[in-house]
Amino acid sequence: MADLLATRRADYSLPQPFYNDADFHQLDIEQIWYRNWLFAGPACAVPAAGNWFTLEVGTSSLVIVRGADGVVRAFYNTCRHRGSKVCVGDAGKAAKLVCPYHQWTYELDGRLLFAREMGPDFKAADFSLKQAHCRTVGGYVYICLADEAPDFDAFSQMVQPYMQPHDLENAKVACSSTLVEQANWKLVIENNRECYHCTGNHPELLRTLSEFDSTDDPRVAPAFADRIRAKAAEWDAEGLPHASQNSPDKRFRVVRLPLAHGESMTMDGKPAVKQLLGNLQNKDLGSVRMLSLPNNWNHLQADHAIAFRVLPLGPQLTQVTTWWLVNKDAQEGVDYHPEEMMQVWAATNDQDRVLAENNQAGINSKAYEPGPYSQTIEFGVQNFIDWYTGQMAEMVPPARAAIPIQPIHLVASA
Known part of the structure; x- marks a missing residue:
């Protein structure tokens, strides 16, 4: 691993053993999962x-x-x-x-x-x-x-102001799902960190979500860029934090962004829950997108929140659990219907499962070699890989120079 970390191209995907080797997986467990x-x-x-x-x-x-x-x-x-x-x-x-x-x-x-x-x-x-x-x-x-x-306070102080208005302490689990994907955990995270694949694979998600999340991105449609600026002004007036924040190592990220269409991640863009989270009154608060590596991403909306957890089960096996959270006083069948609330992300999760499994199958081929990241749309993947390789490089002993073998001279017995 030390050799591969020292020689890999920083703007390329990882060499094959990082995705399918049992010993590399054990190093991941010890150096990432048991320490962070x-x-x-x-x-x-x-x-x-x-x-x-x-x-x-x-x-x-x-x-x-x-x-x-x-x-x-x-x-x-x-x-x-x-x-x-x-x-x-x-x-x-x-x-x-x-x-x-x-x-x-x-x-x-x-x-x-x-x-x-x-x-x-x-x-x-x-x-x-x-x-x-x-x-x-x-x-x-x-x-x-x-x-x-390690320190937790910096993360807590960063995300608490974004989470507080949604009052998830007074929420309840409306529904949940668990998938087991035949793919390495890093492929699951990589897939989440980019929307390069969204247009060709996530029709339900793109009913409401934009592929892009910055007014600085030249590919953002002018109408959506205007919506971002308008909602930012509205949230400033309401005292809601929204600006993107990242930890220096890009491990943690939080931002509030409007949806491209509608008020909630549902098939028709309408709120899935009549009773909003906490004491919120505004249905159109976009989503707080929150990342904490190595195993969590989230969408906190006005009517419900969605939390995702990733756990590695083996070198090519990963568990993904999703929770849908609503106001604890919301009544199932009256204020919300679980199957309607779950529809977009249940479909998206299964689509992502197929993508990750196909990715793993291709990486297992003798023909696989690392390929280049898109510098315009896969920056999130590169941020993750930079964090991961940085963590591993700190903890894996550096490769040692080969010790020359001294010749042994055999002497025949008398």
């Missing part, structure tokens, strides 16, 4: 004490649970007895966390409460569930598996 802050899911997925959901990061299972004190925590889903999973399944609710193997019982804050027949010298206080770093910002839960987590 990751999006776990929306906090409203655990709305009350005892609600939990699980996620797999590499070979580590995590459980996200809301405690009796209202705090959301992340624990390694590993019993302190003999290591069994404590919470089995995708999600649930329990008064206490009970390991199904030998019934060791934990409080919702991770403390061990009960372990039968362990003898008089056993100290339960020494066997609490192990915690991962966990932070909540704007109604989203982020975790980090590193022993010492």
